[in-house]
Amino acid sequence: MTPAPLHLGAERFMLDPAGLLAWPARRTLVVADLHLEKGSAFAARGAGLLPPYDTRETLSRLHLALRRWRPTRLVALGDSFHDRAGASRLAADDAAQLRRMLDGIETRWILGNHDPEAPAALPGTAAAEWRAGGILFRHEARPGPVAGVEISGHFHPKATMPTRCGGVTRPCFVTDGRGRLILPAFGAYAGGLDAGDPAIAALLPRGGRAFLLGRDRLYALPLAGRRPRAG
């Protein structure tokens, strides 16, 4: 697994091919859109009985990343639970596993649109945004120029790399190379939105770059900027 460095502002971050961001200087790990308990949210709504193992799967991937980076702080960029009641549906052993993993780690739960309230009975503090050393962490990027550096999630970006066997689509990091970085969704059941979609493209008016998640490394793909509208 080869993480790739990314310089934003004066800071150096590492993009982890597992889909997380590490900030070595602050021993901080950043993860977006865990969507825990998405499977049970579907079941409760009668929208299909998906395999009830998504939370377990997401947590075990997170666990691996925590062991790899050994951070002192974890920032979850919102939509950590798929819905308001998500935390209350957490199975007892999954909840215990989560508490064990976060033991000794300062956890910052950024609130998202799926989980606008702090997760009950879990360690850590919740807030709409968190700022550290000129870096702003929030759930959803705000259109318009970025003052400093903004790191967010929400959009679940994915991108398609053309290869000679057709396009290969993967979740990806998206950055404008200057001040804005959007993380891929980390949850096992979190789908994706194409990085070319207007919702994401609008945030990168001058183009940028996607980093597709590979098994061992990242693959860079340029993203075109918005063109003047034709005709």
Added chain:
Amino acid sequence: MGTLPEPFAAWFTARGWSPRPHQLAVLETVAAGGSALLVAPTGGGKTLAGFLPSLVALADPARPAGGLHTLYVSPLKALAVDIARNLTAPVAEMGLPVRIETRTGDTPANRRARQRSDPPDILLTTPESLLLLLSLPEALAMFRGLGAVVVDEIHAPAGTKRGDQLALGLSRLGSLAPGARRIGLSATVAHPAPLRAFLAPDGDPARVRLIQVRGGARPDLTVMLPEGHLPWGGHMGLASAPEIYRRLRAARVTIVFVNTRAQAELIFQALWRLNDDNLAIALHHGSLTVEQRRKVEAAMAAGRLRAVVATASLDLGIDWGDVDQVIQVGAPKGVARLLQRVGRANHRMDEPSRAVLVPANRFEVVECAAALEAIAAEELDGDPPRPGGLDVLAQHVLAMACHGPFLPDDLYAEVTRAAPYAALTRRDFDDVLRFVENGGYALRAYERFARLFRDAEGRIHVRDQRVVRQFRMNLGTIVETPMVKVRLRGGPRGGQALGEVEEWFVSTLSPGDSFIFAGQHLRFERLDAGAAIVSRGGVGDPRVPAYAGSRMPLTTWLAARVRAIIGDPKRWRGLPDPVRQWLRLQQRHSALPARDGLLVETFPRGEGRWFLVAYCFEGRLAHQTLGMLLTRRMEKLGYGPLGYLATDYVLAAWSAFEPTDVAPLFEEDILGEELEEWMAESSMLRRTFRNIATIAGLIQKNHPGAENSGRQMTMNSDLIYDVLRRHEPDHVLLRATRQEAAAGLTDVARIGLLLARARAGGIRHMRLDQVSPLAVPALIEEGREWVAGGAEDALLAEAAALVEDATGGEEHFAETLAAVTEGVRISPGRVVDKPRRPRSMGRFTRRMPSPPPPSGEG
């Protein structure tokens, strides 16, 4: 003819007709309380034969009034509508007191409601609508008095998932209306026995009388080559466009059949470029909007068209009457399908149908010759029946629960009376039932969200009406790949829809790119609200959208004939000169692939590359799978495989080192470990899972009240597959997926046959200095290359590495994050505009990408 009662006899006489023997035979059989399968070529008066017994019974004044008498099921909605029209005329002319109605997805709600309370005498419907009717609480009242079930074009759904669904529906009808006779109508098929079993009330073919109409006039088939050079490769047949056009001019109405939608677009364009006479030439394929297709069909029926370029979307059904010529462009791939297509011309049995075969390359010439031989020998191809899908069963179980409470024992007995499920084990049935109930997971997390519950007597009920609504919304066995609508920008009607293309194709387009679709040269503008917005008149070299599963593989029967012709110079007489010369060259420079055994060539080519070409003749799908297995084995043996490609005829692989000993590459044990490894990762398995999960109801086609912010956050079945495979690999849906992938898609079985043949007949290894004549078509095959292992990561690495090579490695993103891809150069703080796509990109952006395994085109 004395056996026809009045007023039928008089009606026939008035038209100068006499009933055909098979029509009387069906009448007789059904009158005696039996069931019949009528196998007849197109134009044999099959439809009338199917309905005659019902009309005679309904004309009987002694018949108790009211109630549904005959249920007609057709695989095509349009066919049901057409038959209703055709049946209404004679009924009116004879003054029969018979009400005929259709029931499809298009039937308005008020008519549906009326059909439930006051059913017509004859109801024409589709397998999907039948299941919906059977799921209604009033199904018993509706079907109890049923006298006959007519299943039209029964050869089409049999052996498919729709066929499974229909078989389960028939089995249910057998319980509701044990007295109903069954009449199956089929085009000529290789194996009528499975169709008899399919139709039989208890899966026993002996209970269904087989009435076979032989022959008719043998079709008049010719093979037409392009003038001038006969292409070595390619499948589009564009070189023959001028000859095709000349043929169109000489005929009244022509259907030009092609094999893929991309080919349809290209041939259509090519014909219009030649169309100096302004002939009315139309286009018909499954990705066009329904309205557009109906318009073309109507124009065709009204005689306003001279030609239609069509895919399998016109294979079945409606009788156009006036078609006097069929042109098949590209190899026919299967004899039964070719005959079906040829039969679209001239729907009269006693006159020969005229058809022209237009092979696109040299191998296809041989394939056409093989097809002609097979037709002359009256040898048809066709796959043997396969077991019914567990996903379809899951949908059926839910439908039955929606109808009313049932005991599992009863339903199991009923289900196993359907031929495709005759061998269904109780364990599989119970697992499917448990899946429908609560997901069937080992981790019992969803008990409180269960869809079904059991009462004290063990009967199964649906939990609530929400479950019923969802069943209806997800009903059906046809799963579409994710599609994106193509809309014209602006325009008088504000964004007119042209049809749909696959989502991944759109994702490879940049604004300004041009592509051909719906017969037009379009310019891609942008993605908007899930639609691709385009404008007319794209410039530059256009691309053509391809569709997953749009190419039919060569059938085993036809493959064997092709192999036999190539291997035996005495059989080359019928082949055109360039093809004979080509084969003779092969004989001189290498060897001919023998009928038994396996010919393998190796030769160096390019810088430090070794090619291995195996003449397997088992169809593209089997070769694709074999390619992955073979390259894995090459990897283990240290040959350093770089990639491979598969055509219908050969498998070619290339490697860094010379494969000196090829025998271990074709040992039968590659189907063991390597297959397991590959299967787990393969995209084919993922696609199979997606279909199964959707049909079984794990993934909802529509979920009411779901978050839908206008942006598509798709619930990706791959994610579910990965999680389920890791945490519960033995789940019933994964078992169903593996079963379908391994056995249902015959390609693995075909690899087994091929390897056994290689062992028995020996491998002939020709070590050559250079490429052989037979290998050329494969090596110039475009865009069929696969990296060893087929792993996506290898492809990504390659695409990224090409970029690095192209820039001399001057920028390496891992260090500076300023890589160069597709001519875009980004350095921090500066974005340079994107130039036109450089030519070298042609190597890895495919002109006509065609993602792997097919399942037929609609």
